[in-house]
Protein backbone atom coordinates (compact mmCIF):
# COMPACT_ATOMS: atom_id res chain seq x y z
CA UNK A 229 0.00 0.00 0.00
CA UNK A 230 1.13 3.54 -0.71
CA UNK A 231 -0.23 6.72 0.85
CA UNK A 232 0.48 10.42 0.97
CA UNK A 233 0.60 11.98 4.43
CA UNK A 234 0.53 15.76 4.69
CA UNK A 235 1.26 17.71 7.86
CA UNK A 236 0.08 21.33 8.06
CA UNK A 237 0.33 24.10 10.61
CA UNK A 238 -2.70 23.33 12.78
CA UNK A 239 -2.14 22.39 16.38
CA UNK A 240 -1.68 18.65 16.98
CA UNK A 241 1.67 17.65 15.47
CA UNK A 242 1.54 14.56 17.70
CA UNK A 243 -1.40 13.28 15.62
CA UNK A 244 0.84 13.36 12.56
CA UNK A 245 3.73 11.69 14.36
CA UNK A 246 1.61 8.84 15.69
CA UNK A 247 -0.28 8.37 12.41
CA UNK A 248 3.05 7.87 10.66
CA UNK A 249 4.33 5.55 13.41
CA UNK A 250 1.25 3.34 13.28
CA UNK A 251 1.25 3.24 9.49
CA UNK A 252 4.87 2.11 9.64
CA UNK A 253 3.96 -0.59 12.17
CA UNK A 254 1.01 -1.87 10.13
CA UNK A 255 3.30 -4.05 8.02
CA UNK A 256 1.22 -3.39 4.88
CA UNK A 257 2.26 0.17 4.03
CA UNK A 258 5.26 0.05 1.70
CA UNK A 259 5.62 3.73 0.91
CA UNK A 260 4.53 6.99 2.49
CA UNK A 261 4.90 10.22 0.53
CA UNK A 262 5.39 12.80 3.26
CA UNK A 263 4.77 16.51 2.67
CA UNK A 264 5.08 19.16 5.37
CA UNK A 265 4.06 22.80 5.12
CA UNK A 266 6.33 25.48 6.55
CA UNK A 267 3.85 26.18 9.31
CA UNK A 268 3.79 22.46 10.17
CA UNK A 269 7.47 22.61 11.07
CA UNK A 270 6.87 25.68 13.23
CA UNK A 271 4.09 23.94 15.14
CA UNK A 272 6.17 20.75 15.53
CA UNK A 273 8.95 22.86 17.06
CA UNK A 274 6.53 24.53 19.46
CA UNK A 275 4.61 21.40 20.45
CA UNK A 276 7.14 18.57 20.23
CA UNK A 277 10.46 20.44 20.42
CA UNK A 278 11.58 18.81 17.16
CA UNK A 279 13.22 20.73 14.31
CA UNK A 280 11.84 19.40 11.02
CA UNK A 281 12.37 22.57 8.97
CA UNK A 282 15.45 21.28 7.16
CA UNK A 283 14.98 17.63 8.03
CA UNK A 284 16.11 14.97 5.57
CA UNK A 285 14.84 11.38 5.46
CA UNK A 286 17.27 10.27 8.16
CA UNK A 287 16.08 12.95 10.57
CA UNK A 288 12.44 12.10 9.86
CA UNK A 289 13.20 8.40 10.47
CA UNK A 290 14.80 9.32 13.78
CA UNK A 291 11.74 11.38 14.74
CA UNK A 292 9.52 8.36 14.08
CA UNK A 293 11.78 5.78 15.68
CA UNK A 294 12.46 4.06 12.35
CA UNK A 295 15.84 2.64 11.27
CA UNK A 296 17.99 5.47 9.88
CA UNK A 297 18.20 3.78 6.46
CA UNK A 298 14.47 2.98 6.21
CA UNK A 299 13.05 3.91 2.81
CA UNK A 300 9.41 3.79 3.90
CA UNK A 301 9.08 7.58 4.09
CA UNK A 302 9.74 9.53 0.92
CA UNK A 303 10.01 13.21 1.73
CA UNK A 304 8.71 15.70 -0.86
CA UNK A 305 9.29 19.44 -0.93
CA UNK A 306 6.14 21.54 -0.62
CA UNK A 307 6.89 23.41 -3.85
CA UNK A 308 7.66 20.27 -5.86
CA UNK A 309 4.42 20.03 -7.81
CA UNK A 310 6.09 17.48 -10.09
CA UNK A 311 6.45 14.93 -7.28
CA UNK A 312 4.66 11.56 -7.50
CA UNK A 313 1.54 12.51 -5.47
CA UNK A 314 0.78 15.37 -7.87
CA UNK A 315 -0.31 13.01 -10.64
CA UNK A 316 -3.40 10.84 -10.73
CA UNK A 317 -1.55 8.36 -12.94
CA UNK A 318 0.68 7.50 -9.98
CA UNK A 319 -1.20 4.69 -8.21
CA UNK A 320 -1.73 4.97 -4.49
CA UNK A 321 -4.46 4.13 -1.99
CA UNK A 322 -5.15 7.57 -0.59
CA UNK A 323 -4.06 10.55 1.45
CA UNK A 324 -4.43 11.98 4.93
CA UNK A 325 -3.88 15.58 5.99
CA UNK A 326 -3.16 15.47 9.70
CA UNK A 327 -3.58 17.91 11.30
CA UNK A 328 -5.24 20.14 8.69
CA UNK A 329 -5.17 23.92 9.09
CA UNK A 330 -8.06 26.11 8.05
CA UNK A 331 -5.81 27.66 5.41
CA UNK A 332 -5.09 24.32 3.72
CA UNK A 333 -8.73 23.28 4.14
CA UNK A 334 -9.87 26.45 2.36
CA UNK A 335 -7.36 26.09 -0.47
CA UNK A 336 -8.50 22.53 -1.20
CA UNK A 337 -12.21 23.37 -0.84
CA UNK A 338 -11.85 26.23 -3.33
CA UNK A 339 -9.97 24.12 -5.84
CA UNK A 340 -7.39 26.92 -6.11
CA UNK A 341 -4.42 25.19 -4.51
CA UNK A 342 -0.88 26.49 -4.79
CA UNK A 343 1.38 23.82 -3.29
CA UNK A 344 1.97 20.05 -3.40
CA UNK A 345 -0.35 19.35 -0.44
CA UNK A 346 -3.24 21.12 -2.17
CA UNK A 347 -2.48 19.46 -5.50
CA UNK A 348 -2.17 15.96 -4.02
CA UNK A 349 -5.50 16.37 -2.20
CA UNK A 350 -7.16 17.62 -5.38
CA UNK A 351 -5.79 14.61 -7.28
CA UNK A 352 -6.96 12.21 -4.56
CA UNK A 353 -10.51 13.55 -4.85
CA UNK A 354 -10.59 13.56 -8.64
CA UNK A 355 -9.33 9.97 -8.71
CA UNK A 356 -12.00 8.91 -6.18
CA UNK A 357 -9.38 7.72 -3.70
CA UNK A 358 -9.64 7.98 0.06
CA UNK A 359 -8.94 11.48 1.36
CA UNK A 360 -8.97 11.85 5.14
CA UNK A 361 -8.88 15.40 6.49
CA UNK A 362 -8.24 16.00 10.18
CA UNK A 363 -9.17 19.66 10.74
CA UNK A 364 -8.26 21.45 13.93
CA UNK A 365 -9.41 24.88 15.03
CA UNK A 366 -11.67 26.17 17.76
CA UNK A 367 -14.21 27.59 17.44
CA UNK A 368 -15.00 26.94 13.78
CA UNK A 369 -16.45 29.92 11.92
CA UNK A 370 -19.06 29.59 9.18
CA UNK A 371 -16.39 29.64 6.45
CA UNK A 372 -14.52 26.71 8.06
CA UNK A 373 -17.76 24.74 8.40
CA UNK A 374 -18.82 25.46 4.83
CA UNK A 375 -15.40 24.37 3.55
CA UNK A 376 -15.70 21.10 5.48
CA UNK A 377 -19.17 20.48 4.11
CA UNK A 378 -17.93 21.18 0.60
CA UNK A 379 -15.11 18.68 0.99
CA UNK A 380 -17.35 16.07 2.59
CA UNK A 381 -19.72 16.42 -0.39
CA UNK A 382 -16.75 15.95 -2.72
CA UNK A 383 -15.98 12.64 -1.02
CA UNK A 384 -13.46 13.47 1.72
CA UNK A 385 -13.73 11.94 5.20
CA UNK A 386 -13.72 14.75 7.75
CA UNK A 387 -12.31 13.37 11.00
CA UNK A 388 -11.88 16.34 13.34
CA UNK A 389 -9.09 16.22 15.90
CA UNK A 390 -11.54 15.54 18.70
CA UNK A 391 -10.68 12.22 20.33
CA UNK A 392 -13.17 10.26 22.41
CA UNK A 393 -12.75 9.52 26.10
CA UNK A 394 -14.93 6.44 26.41
CA UNK A 395 -11.93 4.10 26.23
CA UNK A 396 -10.63 5.81 29.42
CA UNK A 397 -7.21 6.88 28.13
CA UNK A 398 -4.52 7.04 30.80
CA UNK A 399 -1.88 8.80 28.69
CA UNK A 400 -1.76 11.49 26.00
CA UNK A 401 -0.53 8.81 23.58
CA UNK A 402 -3.60 6.63 24.30
CA UNK A 403 -5.85 9.65 23.78
CA UNK A 404 -4.16 10.55 20.49
CA UNK A 405 -4.12 6.95 19.27
CA UNK A 406 -7.87 6.67 19.64
CA UNK A 407 -8.19 9.24 16.87
CA UNK A 408 -5.26 7.84 14.89
CA UNK A 409 -6.92 4.40 14.74
CA UNK A 410 -10.10 6.00 13.38
CA UNK A 411 -7.96 7.64 10.68
CA UNK A 412 -6.39 4.27 9.82
CA UNK A 413 -9.84 2.63 9.74
CA UNK A 414 -10.91 5.13 7.09
CA UNK A 415 -7.74 4.71 5.06
CA UNK A 416 -8.12 0.92 5.14
CA UNK A 417 -4.86 0.40 7.05
CA UNK A 418 -5.01 -2.48 9.56
CA UNK A 419 -3.93 -1.87 13.15
CA UNK A 420 -3.79 -3.84 16.37
CA UNK A 421 -6.38 -1.89 18.32
CA UNK A 422 -10.01 -2.88 18.45
CA UNK A 423 -11.89 0.41 18.21
CA UNK A 424 -15.36 -1.09 17.90
CA UNK A 425 -17.89 0.04 20.46
CA UNK A 426 -19.68 -2.98 22.00
CA UNK A 427 -22.35 -1.43 24.15
CA UNK A 428 -22.14 0.04 27.58
CA UNK A 429 -21.88 -3.04 29.77
CA UNK A 430 -19.43 -5.01 27.66
CA UNK A 431 -17.29 -1.93 27.15
CA UNK A 432 -17.01 -0.84 30.77
CA UNK A 433 -17.67 -4.12 32.55
CA UNK A 434 -20.07 -2.17 34.72
CA UNK A 435 -23.81 -1.84 34.88
CA UNK A 436 -24.53 1.82 34.24
CA UNK A 437 -28.12 2.94 34.41
CA UNK A 438 -29.16 5.36 31.70
CA UNK A 439 -32.54 5.99 33.35
CA UNK A 440 -33.10 9.44 34.79
CA UNK A 441 -35.17 8.44 37.87
Ligand SMILES: Cc1cc2nc3c(=O)[nH]c(=O)nc-3n(C[C@H](O)[C@H](O)[C@H](O)COP(=O)(O)O)c2cc1C
Nearest residue numbers: 236237238239265267268274329330331332364365
Ligand atom coordinates in the same frame (compact mmCIF):
# COMPACT_ATOMS: atom_id res chain seq x y z
C1 LIG B 1 1.54 27.12 17.49
C2 LIG B 1 0.57 27.34 16.38
C3 LIG B 1 -0.66 26.71 16.41
C4 LIG B 1 -1.59 26.89 15.38
N1 LIG B 1 -2.78 26.22 15.45
C5 LIG B 1 -3.64 26.32 14.41
C6 LIG B 1 -4.83 25.52 14.42
O1 LIG B 1 -5.11 24.75 15.35
N2 LIG B 1 -5.65 25.59 13.33
C7 LIG B 1 -5.36 26.40 12.25
O2 LIG B 1 -6.12 26.41 11.30
N3 LIG B 1 -4.24 27.19 12.25
C8 LIG B 1 -3.37 27.15 13.29
N4 LIG B 1 -2.22 27.89 13.28
C9 LIG B 1 -2.02 28.85 12.17
C10 LIG B 1 -1.49 28.18 10.90
O3 LIG B 1 -0.24 27.59 11.16
C11 LIG B 1 -1.37 29.24 9.79
O4 LIG B 1 -2.67 29.65 9.40
C12 LIG B 1 -0.61 28.75 8.57
O5 LIG B 1 -0.57 29.78 7.61
C13 LIG B 1 -1.21 27.51 7.96
O6 LIG B 1 -0.45 27.19 6.82
P1 LIG B 1 -0.49 25.74 6.17
O7 LIG B 1 -1.91 25.41 5.91
O8 LIG B 1 0.30 25.91 4.90
O9 LIG B 1 0.17 24.80 7.10
C14 LIG B 1 -1.28 27.74 14.29
C15 LIG B 1 -0.03 28.39 14.26
C16 LIG B 1 0.87 28.18 15.28
C17 LIG B 1 2.21 28.86 15.21
